[in-house]
Amino acid sequence: MKEIILPKYVFDELFDFIEAISFETDEHDSVVFDFAYVENYSPVALVAIICRVKYLQSIKAKVYFRNHDSFRALTYFQRMNFFSICNLNMDEKFKRHDSNGNFQEIQEFGRLGGSVEKLSEGIALCCIPESERWKIDDYEENSEIYDLVVYAVSELINNVFQHSGSNGYISAQVYRKGELVRLGIAD
Structure with a gap:
């Protein structure tokens, strides 16, 4: 053992x-x-x-x-x-609440499912400042940071799946004090 x-x-x-x-x-x-x-x-x-x-x-x-x-x-x-x-x-022994873009729960993706678009958007929401979030749905003021992160994360997820052929896991969390976002992607 x-x-x-x-x-x-x-x-x-x-x-x-x-x-x-x-x-x-x-x-x-x-x-x-x-x-x-x-x-x-x-x-x-x-x-x-x-x-x-x-x-x-x-x-x-x-x-x-x-x-x-x-x-x-x-x-x-x-x-x-x-x-x-x-x-x-x-x-x-706690009540679950909406993450409000402060974290993305660990999610599985790959052959067992997990919407790449939904996962990418959840991660991107963690990566942009709250002051930028109103721009996500505003076509004239579009948040370039959000779009960039959605694109990059979706490419990473697709790449992991295409090259490993197995499942992967992804998560993110915002650390407000250091203005830092930590991502975890692995297969």
Whole structure:
């Protein structure tokens, strides 16, 4: 059995994080992801874990989660659809609300569905300032940032699907303090 103790924070140190969760695994091995210390992850870190979990499931490895029902970032992981995409249904103790362009839940795309247009528009909404959002539907004042991001993300999604032939995952979140948007796209 391989145990992965997930770190407290994952934002920019993605290469180290991906290396830590990637290891040789044989069919029917058991892998445990321990969430005990997890406090704050970027959307791309969640997408990276999902890709690893889905890969392990595809080779028939047994995947277990430990301390997943009591860690500090539980509500965030649930709100971003992390556990449901990993095929673990958990009761939610919060009320879901519209993201208002502040984040895009993790969405699956590829052969199992996921509208490229809808996903691209959701990501683009996260990428433009609130002061620009009124321009989205105004043909005379059109938001060039929005259109550019919709185009770029749709091309990325289509490229992932065309070249891998499998499913991918996408997510985004706005960090207002640093005027930063983090995107996570992986297959």
